[in-house]
């Protein structure tokens with residue numbers, strides 16, 4: 001008994017000493033290091049509490065808009081940076097590598113995007129088929145309205161058209177979108193009157209024909225800017241000294257934008273808090289939600305969780321043999337910003353900061369992989385589109401055969417590539433998936449009530465997918481990066497005046513400083 005007491009006493013003393021050893025500086029250092037993460041997490045918690053506390057006051061639409069104003073400001077600030085950030089990072093990222101290295105890296109990124117998107121679609125389909133949230137009746141859903149139809153072929157062609165914007169200035173504000181018009185056509189038909197006079201008569205008839213006409217919608221044509229910036233960066237990278245002023249310019253622009261991001265990040269927690277509480281105040285009463293819609297919401301959450309917590313971390317671990325959850329911890333601010341803004345392109349500046357500062361991913365990778373990922377790689381959206389399409393089929397009591405399920409998989413993948421990284425863009429591209437298998441497009445309105453919420457979750461999954469992709473591509477490209485570093489080192493030794501090492505230089509310093517923080521699993 002005496003010994004146990006002594007043991008406890010010794011242990012208590014040790015713990016006490018340890019606590020005493022924690023100086024004020026240690027605590028300060030901890031809070032300083034994790035300040036952003038702590039603020040951001042606190043913002044979400046306070047936002048949720050504030051939102052629910054204000055709900056009983058039944059604010060008017062106008063009051064909610066005023067209340068969410070600080071959140072709206074955050075959205076605007078982030079969106080302000082997206083365009084210069086996307087262009088400058090892609091150009092400098094591409095210019096830093098020779099065409100062979102960027103070709104290899106590009107290949108890896110594309111293989112990763114395709115693999116994870118297809119896995120996401122498959123998970124969505126399996127989960128919705130197993131849980132079967134749709135019960136074959138539409139009675140419990142809210143009133144429907146008309147949705148504008150678009151043919152899958154035109155949507156696909158629009159995707160390719162948008163890759164090549166004829167006017168770069170317009171591409172910063174508008175995208176191409178096929179609209180439909182009517183045209184009167186005169187058709188000459190043969191009337192065989194042979195019974196009476198053995199001659200063929202012709203008759204002119206007029207009919208209306210629906211024709212595709214060029215149209216535009218507002219919004220940055222990110223795809224066009226990505227294609228242009230990649231080609232431009234590649235070219236100036238190959239231009240050696242001649243391309244140097246342009247490389248200097250875009251590198252400096254990129255650095256300046258990242259410094260602006262660092263300032264905005266201090267405001268982000270406040271903005272996120274108001275975005276979240278504003279949305280909670282505004283949302284419809286969840287208890288009034290019908291059983292099918294509730295089951296649908298749960299199904300989407302399960303699907304996204306499997307992808308985000310099992311597949312993506314599993315893939316990261318399988319390839320890099322590093323602990324994926326340490327990597328994900330470094331992304332907390334970006335993930336919460338995605339949750340708050342429901343826009344992966346508005347989150348892009350924060351994603352950059354998290355990957356480069358917290359996870360120490362090579363800038364040559366982030367600058368290249370992240371803008372492309374934020375534009376075309378949307379695992380959460382792909383999963384959701386396939387799942388929602390089958391849910392709508394279930395509600396309509398339609399059985400999907402294998403061919404239709406394969407069609408849904410392909411169109412959901414294409415729709416996720418075509419969806420812009422803005423709030424609820426996935427809902428718009430859903431039309432393509434539904435038309436491809438002959439489902440009523442107006443039924444999209446059945447799921448609108450919960451889409452604002454699911455959009456936040458799928459955006460978070462999208463951002464996670466892009467970030468893990470950057471980590472994986474960095475790991476797979478380490479040889480090319482090292483080779484380039486050596487090459488750059490040689491250049492620096494031989495020709496001291498050439499400032500080629502714009503990106504590598506910074507990375508060299510950082511790489512030298514950097515101990516690999518991730519522990520082995």
Ligand code: ASP
Pocket residue numbers: 342343344345378380381419420421422423424425426427455458459462
């Ligand atoms: N809001 C999503 C994003 O920005 C796109 C979607 O609606 O699925 O990634």
